Amino acid sequence: MTEPDDVALVRRVQQGDLGAFEPLYRRHAARTYALCLRLTGDRMAAADRAQDVFVRAWERIGSFRGDSAFASWLHRLAVNVVLQDMRSTRRREARIMLDDTATAFAPEVRMDERIDLDAALLRLPPGARVVFVLHDIEGYGHDEIAKLLGNAPGTVRAQLWKARQMLMAENHS
Secondary structure, three states: OOOOOHHHHHHHHHOOOHHHHHHHHHHHHHHHHHHHHHHHOOHHHHHHHHHHHHHHHHHHHHHOOOOOOHHHHHHHHHHHHHHHHHHHHHHHOOOOOHHHHHHHHOOOOOOOOOOOHHHHHHHOOHHHHHHHHHHHHOOOOHHHHHHHHOOOHHHHHHHHHHHHHHHHHHHOO
16 A cells, blocks of 8 residues: 555645644754754754744645645745744844854865865854755755845855855865
């Protein structure tokens, strides 16, 4: 017997079969966590945000219409949850000094020919990191990122350029 696809599971949840949410969670938890980790640069924050994504998915499962793949819907939800948390954090704190804490999580390590992307992402300023992950890793366009972040497309391009320059400099140091 084959496993039900995501849409079939979503329909079951929408019809009141609460147990159908667990296989959706199991299928998508690792990818959701990985996306949250790349966006936040912090394992604890990523775990918290991934949990928030599934709580939000549970709350909003009724709004899933199936126009796109469930994975795409969940991916967009994850990006929005992380960005919303970042905005809230920025409002609470005058400035996030991630660079000071990044070294505690990723000590400076030189690699011969390649960089450790996750460690390098930790050292990027938060804005540049988010833009780089969304554009170069997740495939979002400049205008789409600008809309998600509430920035001008030119700002997104500048942050992407800055992120790429910093990553190239790290790779050549």
